[in-house]
Amino acid sequence: MSKKSGFLLGAIIGGTAAAAAALLLSPKSGKELRTDLLEQLDDLSEGKAKEYKNLALEKAEEYDWLGETIHQRYDQAKLTSAEMMDQLKEKASQASKEFETSSKHIVERPEEIIELTSSDIATDLTDVIEGEIKAD
Template sequence: MKREQEIIHANESSSSKDFLLGALVGGVVGAATALFLAPKPGRELLHDLNGQAGILKEKGIELTDTVKEKGSEFISIAKDKTDQLSNAVTKTSAEIMDKVKKTKGQENMSARFDELKEEASDLSSSLKNAEFDEIQQKLEETKRAFDETESKYNH
């Protein structure tokens, strides 16, 4: 949405610049046409031409100043937007890196879970011949170890 607004603003600024240039050119052409079509003596015509040239020179200077001012504004806006974009990219990449690290930690936890499951399975098969109480005790120890490991990875 902001991007679209910036494009619209840039187009409006460009249109206003084109309008000013068109108005200036139209003024020059209109003034020249009026001077050439009006019947005047030579000195008066020369005086009018010099006056119009002075006016055009002033308008040209004003237009140059306006263009410089607008150019400076656009440069400032572009720098600000570049800084904002740079900050947004930096923030987003940091968030992505955090997510990747968390995912990697979960993969490690999953591998540790599989190891503990395998150890429990091995322990279970090796204890088949032991008494029921001993088996129960070993299973509880294994469960506690598993719960501790799981709580370490979850917290």
């Protein structure tokens, strides 16, 4: 298969080189030569443009399903993020209410808080010291 493709490529390159040589060596004026070259280039470009257009249309049909899938996933992600945002707002509201309640409790009864905190610190320190003694 590679010999055939190599031959085909060689034939195309050789044909192009022969055409270019014939044009360059022909007894035409520069203006005529440029006109001929531009015409051939337009013909070649037009053929390639048609090939690419056909290929693009073919691929567009082949991957038509992809656009629908992307839209579905986008809509799903949008819905999920909206739900997550609502949950986050609710949790933030709950945390705010708990903080407000705790703050009021601290302001209303600071003696209890100080007493609880002192005993907690003493218990924590005792646990740490006992842990260090046992470790040694």
